Amino acid sequence: FFSRGRYYMQTSNLNSILEHPKIAVTQEEYDRIKRNLVYYQSKWDDVQYKNTDGDIKSRPMNHLPIARTASKKIASLVYNEQATITTKNEILQKFLDDMLTNDRFNKNFERYLESCLALGGLAMRPYIDGDKVRVAFI
Numbered sequence: 001f002f003s004r005g006r007y008y009m010q011t012s013n014l015n016s017i018l019e020h021p022k023i024a025v026t027q028e029e030y031d032r033i034k035r036n037l038v039y040y041q042s043k044w045d046d047v048q049y050k051n052t053d054g055d056i057k058s059r060p061m062n063h064l065p066i067a068r069t070a071s072k073k074i075a076s077l078v079y080n081e082q083a084t085i086t087t088k089n090e091i092l093q094k095f096l097d098d099m100l101t102n103d104r105f106n107k108n109f110e111r112y113l114e115s116c117l118a119l120g121g122l123a124m125r126p127y128i129d130g131d132k133v134r135v136a137f138i
Contacts, residue, residue: 017028017030018030021025022128032120033119033120036118036119036120037118037119039067039118040067040068040070040071040115040118040119041068042063042065042067044058044060044063045061046058046060046061047059047060047061068118069113071115071117071118072114074117075110075113075114075116075117076110078113078117079109079110079113080106080108080110081106081110083106085100095133099132099133099134101132102132102136103132103133103135104122105135108135108137109137110136114132122137122138123137123138124136124137124138125138
């Protein structure tokens with residue numbers, strides 16, 4: 001109880017995610033990820049222009065979602081739901097089949113692989129949920 005409270009007090013006043021002791025990312029890498037996320041989400045500021053009357057107007061930016069489209073296409077080429085993961089060890093193969101089926105790994109991995117390709121990385125963390133091993137995508 002006390003160590004959890006101490007940890008909360010140490011991390012409750014962060015100004016940036018980079019100040020967290022468990023985040024090992026440089027400012028340059030963080031900025032690159034933010035830039036890639038803007039391209040991937042196609043979130044652009046409004047365009048300001050001067051019309052023929054000389055008035056300053058603004059309109060939404062017209063864009064092509066190329067980063068999202070390319071990431072989706074590459075992700076489906078790299079890994080799809082028909083992919084199989086195999087091993088020579090029969091016991092390990094049964095464990096893998098059970099885990100991947102119960103966790104809907106194939107469907108989730110293809111979806112997360114798309115953002116992984118766009119942002120430059122993906123982390124998977126195995127965890128225990130009752131009597132099952134599951135995979136969390138971070």
